[in-house]
Amino acid sequence: MKSEQIFGQVLRTIRKKQKMSQENLAFRSNLDRTYISMLERGIHQPTLNSLLAIASALSMKASELVELVENEIEKE
């Protein structure tokens, strides 16, 4: 699976664990809801800035978010 697809799944899992809607995540991260949706569907890749913004909106560090993705990639 492509890393952006894995990222999308990791992002969706964390967002749902925090019972946060895409709209709310988009608002908190100051990103567009459609962009969040495309990230979660693995259609877009996050940039460093969107990683930082999304992680902050999820009250975590971007490095933690990237580490979760790396862990999933290693499982493959």
Add this chain to the structure above:
Amino acid sequence: MKSEQIFGQVLRTIRKKQKMSQENLAFRSNLDRTYISMLERGIHQPTLNSLLAIASALSMKASELVELVENEIEKE
């Protein structure tokens, strides 16, 4: 300072510590040398895939690379 500029400085510092040229990093990460140069000058932002490729080329984890950037951002 913008996060992409901080990323560029962190990347250059690590690359030089490893005595690796931009050409060699470009070759190892399968990225274009001009792209590496623009990343180091903070003109471009890395995507998730380029973070993963660059970190691998530098024999480190992308999460470690992002953490170094976060540490620098926090110092500001």
